[in-house]
Amino acid sequence: xxxxxxxxxxxxxxxxxxxxxxxxxxxxxxxxxxxxxxxxxxxxxxxxxxxxxxxxxxxxxxxxxxxxxxxxxxxxxxxxxxxxxxxxxxxxxxxxxxxxxxxxxxxxxxxxxxxxxxxxxxxxxxxxxxxxxxxxxxxxxxxxxxxxxxxxxxxxxxxxxxxxxxxxxxxxxxxxxxxxxxxxxxxxxxxxxxxxxxxxxxxxxxxxxxxxxxxxxxxxxxxxxxxxxxxxxxxxxxxxxxxxxxxxxxxxxxxxxxxxxxxxxxxxxxxxxxxxxxxxxxxxxxxxxxxxxxxxxxxxxxxxxxxxxxxxxxxxxxxxxxxxxxxxxxxxxxxxxxxxxxxxxxxxxxxxxxxxxxxxxxxxxxxxxxxxxxxxxxxxxxxxxxxxxx
Amino acid sequence: xxxxxxxxxxxxxxxxxxxxxxxxxxxxxxxxxxxxxxxxxxxxxxxxxxxxxxxxxxxxxxxxxxxxxxxxxxxxxxxxxxxxxxxxxxxxxxxxxxxxxxxxxxxxxxxxxxxxxxxxxxxxxxxxxxxxxxxxxxxxxxxxxxxxxxxxxxxxxxxxxxxxxxxxxxxxxxxxxxxxxxxxxxxxxxxxxxxxxxxxxxxxxxxxxxxxxxxxxxxxxxxxxxxxxxxxxxxxxxxxxxxxxxxxxxxxxxxxxxxxxxxxxxxxxxxxxxxxxxxxxxxxxxxxxxxxxxxxxxxxxxxxxxxxxxxxxxxxxxxxxxxxxxxxxxxxxxxxx
Numbered sequence: 001x002x003x004x005x006x007x008x009x010x011x012x013x014x015x016x017x018x019x020x021x022x023x024x025x026x027x028x029x030x031x032x033x034x035x036x037x038x039x040x041x042x043x044x045x046x047x048x049x050x051x052x053x054x055x056x057x058x059x060x061x062x063x064x065x066x067x068x069x070x071x072x073x074x075x076x077x078x079x080x081x082x083x084x085x086x087x088x089x090x091x092x093x094x095x096x097x098x099x100x101x102x103x104x105x106x107x108x109x110x111x112x113x114x115x116x117x118x119x120x121x122x123x124x125x126x127x128x129x130x131x132x133x134x135x136x137x138x139x140x141x142x143x144x145x146x147x148x149x150x151x152x153x154x155x156x157x158x159x160x161x162x163x164x165x166x167x168x169x170x171x172x173x174x175x176x177x178x179x180x181x182x183x184x185x186x187x188x189x190x191x192x193x194x195x196x197x198x199x200x201x202x203x204x205x206x207x208x209x210x211x212x213x214x215x216x217x218x219x220x221x222x223x224x225x226x227x228x229x230x231x232x233x234x235x236x237x238x239x240x241x242x243x244x245x246x247x248x249x250x251x252x253x254x255x256x257x258x259x260x261x262x263x264x265x266x267x268x269x270x271x272x273x274x275x276x277x278x279x280x281x282x283x284x285x286x287x288x289x290x291x292x293x294x295x296x297x298x299x300x301x302x303x304x305x306x307x308x309x310x311x312x313x314x315x316x317x318x319x320x321x322x323x324x325x326x327x328x329x330x331x332x333x334x335x336x337x338x339x340x341x342x343x344x345x346x347x348x349x350x351x352x353x354x355x356x357x358x359x360x361x362x363x364x365x366x367x368x369x370x371x372x373x374x375x376x377x378x379x380x381x382x383x384x385x386x387x388x389x390x
Numbered sequence: 391x392x393x394x395x396x397x398x399x400x401x402x403x404x405x406x407x408x409x410x411x412x413x414x415x416x417x418x419x420x421x422x423x424x425x426x427x428x429x430x431x432x433x434x435x436x437x438x439x440x441x442x443x444x445x446x447x448x449x450x451x452x453x454x455x456x457x458x459x460x461x462x463x464x465x466x467x468x469x470x471x472x473x474x475x476x477x478x479x480x481x482x483x484x485x486x487x488x489x490x491x492x493x494x495x496x497x498x499x500x501x502x503x504x505x506x507x508x509x510x511x512x513x514x515x516x517x518x519x520x521x522x523x524x525x526x527x528x529x530x531x532x533x534x535x536x537x538x539x540x541x542x543x544x545x546x547x548x549x550x551x552x553x554x555x556x557x558x559x560x561x562x563x564x565x566x567x568x569x570x571x572x573x574x575x576x577x578x579x580x581x582x583x584x585x586x587x588x589x590x591x592x593x594x595x596x597x598x599x600x601x602x603x604x605x606x607x608x609x610x611x612x613x614x615x616x617x618x619x620x621x622x623x624x625x626x627x628x629x630x631x632x633x634x635x636x637x638x639x640x641x642x643x644x645x646x647x648x649x650x651x652x653x654x655x656x657x658x659x660x661x662x663x664x665x666x667x668x669x670x671x672x673x674x675x676x677x678x679x680x681x682x683x684x685x686x687x688x689x690x691x692x693x694x695x696x697x698x699x700x701x702x703x704x705x706x707x708x709x710x711x712x713x714x715x716x717x718x719x720x721x722x723x724x725x726x727x
Contacts (some may be wrong), residue, residue: 091704092521148703151523165454165525166483200455201486228456230432236455301431358705365698376664378697380716384721386696 024277036060037327041261045252047244047281053268058259061329067109067259069338070328071101071317076123077345078290081124085294087262089354093165094152096290097125102316103223103284104129105264107191116181116259118161118174119193121153122223122288126193130160145149147304149367150361168194173221174181175207177219178279189217191266197228199242208246208279212216215278219269223256229292230301243283257314287314314364366390398582401422405574407548408438408513411541411555412475413596414445414587419473422559425452425461426477435479436515436574458483462490466523474635474719475559478514481530481568498541511558513567516544517611517662518711519626520572527700529663531610535672541565541593546614548578550637553591561593566640570612582684596643598650602630605721606650607675609660612638613712617660620717639669647673647681649684655687656724662711665694691724693717 078098084090104125155163164170175190181188222242233240243251254265291298311375364378365388377386396453430443430453443451478484535542545551558565614635621631659670670692696710
């Protein structure tokens with residue numbers, strides 16, 4: 001419908017990364033708002049680096065509004081996913097990203113849509129920032145993006161390689177994408193994300209070796225949210241300095257709750273890669289409010305007090321909001337209006353998802369092979385002969 | 391004559407049966423220990439090891455980092471004196487370490503000409519669950535059962551789970567123990583005998599769950615239940631199925647299947663895994679090679695998962711695995727009714 005299309009296009013515009021361009025969501029631009037301000041951000045811890053990302057950074061009003069809207073959309077989307085899961089509309093595994101919004105938004109703010117990104121299963125945020133509209137995100141959880149074949153953990157769109165279920169397996173894949181970039185000399189890079197739990201997987205160290213040896217344009221990013229499912233970092237890692245684990249790969253440890261810190265560090269890392277210096281490793285210190293997945297209440301291995309403390313002192317959306325308000329970059333009403341709009345968009349998307357029909361049975365066997373003549377597929381018994389097209 | 395009271399049967403879930411088995415074996419033999427992701431302080435990702443860390447402590451129940459390869463690496467040489475139970479959160483993740491299972495566990499006793507036994511149990515949920523999509527739904531029965539040096543066990547109900555796990559732990563060889571997540575919460579009646587600490591079920595012996603004369607239906611794990619349900623429906627139409635619960639995939643109890651086929655003259659195999667090179671395919675080959683072949687009145691029918699990666703959407707997923715109606719349909723086609 002026309003309304004849905006305008007929703008989708010609004011959302012697409014909201015997550016398009018156009019530095020400095022005036023893509024204003026609110027029609028009202030008050031003449032007395034500050035159009036940009038300079039902020040002092042936390043220094044990064046450095047490993048094998050002589051230079052560092054900037055600590056004095058400029059954020060424009062437009063950028064601020066865009067980051068705010070995107071993070072708020074991601075937050076509400078995850079909370080809606082929680083609801084839909086409890087209503088059994090979303091099934092199977094569902095790993096929510098709320099608390100970690102600054103990572104996805106900060107990273108996307110520093111790279112281009114023509115760059116590449118791959119992550120593990122806590123992927124809803126990235127699916128959104130990479131351009132999958134949230135309508136489709138929720139729809140995919142029933143039928144949409146991957147035509148119902150993939151589900152929450154397996155969403156893909158252009159230059160976004162999922163959504164991967166096997167812990168750590170996405171890291172060699174990310175290096176492979178970077179290899180393709182270097183091979184094709186297109187000045188693109190690959191952002192390759194993994195968690196603190198995955199950081200102990202052997203295949204990651206094999207990947208570090210090859211990426212460094214061949215100077216692949218890959219930014220390895222460890223989203224350290226302190227817990228690998230129910231195991232805290234201290235119980236899993238001999239060294240919790242994840243930014244140093246690349247040994248011969250330079251590293252940065254970044255405040256992952258501050259969208260500007262993430263943006264600046266990613267800019268720095270992207271420059272490093274694009275100048276042919278090879279891979280770089282970033283550790284984002286972040287936090288997830290939900291448990292590991294929807295079947296984990298998240299309080300058997302950490303205290304409610306800890307979760308509450310992070311929420312009240314380090315929430316990425318609150319931090320951005322405070323910055324904008326105290327620098328007269330937006331009004332309380334304006335931000336409230338964005339909240340209301342976001343809520344409505346998510347409600348509409350959920351409504352759409354709930355009423356969208358399930359995929360047709362004819363789709364069952366398609367997409368086994370690419371660019372292949374149709375194949376016959378055996379069903380559950382020898383008389384059941386199904387058809388698979390590319 | 392003394393008055394004997396009726397043996398007390400209780401309802402026990404598969405999860406609790408597995409838990410009891412591990413608890414009893416940990417208590418019985420100090421060399422036994424459990425290792426895996428989230429098995430200790432989290433009580434197990436699927437709560438199968440609930441309470442064990444509290445009871446036995448850090449030395450006997452060990453949380454590992456997410457590192458399947460090293461999990462096995464550590465477990466294998468430790469068989470020098472110890473008897474590890476190595477839990478995979480699901481068998482899908484065992485692929486990270488499958489080289490170790492085969493090359494370091496399965497083949498070692500052979501390569502060392504009997505010097506180095508590997509008394510290790512690899513256990514965890516196998517096969518399809520509900521809505522967990524392609525990377526988390528694969529059945530590994532055929533993959534592991536292909537390899538000499540391994541024993542592969544696939545329990546269905548609580549008695550199977552407890553008796554077979556105890557046998558697996560006491561076995562001096564590497565045993566791949568394939569559980570099923572959807573069965574964990576299902577309660578079954580357990581006889582008084584099976585509640586004893588010495589109760590074991592021999593590996594390599596199938597069980598006839600239901601007697602019948604018209605067709606032999608062979609299955610393993612969750613689908614045994616589906617077969618029994620199908621048999622109940624078919625019985626109303628006068629078709630009596632003999633349902634065999636394989637219990638062990640390797641070494642397979644072909645003799646039990648042959649004896650049954652020589653009685654019923656028809657055979658249907660049912661499994662959740664993919665058809666090609668699968669459990670049903672192996673049964674077909676073995677029947678053809680043995681005395682039962684001449685007793686078959688029709689070719690063997692295999693009922694299997696659909697030959698595709700597991701889709702996420704419910705309607706697609708439901709049609710990717712054998713349903714009870716598929717079993718009923720296949721039995722009737724096999725009997726030509």
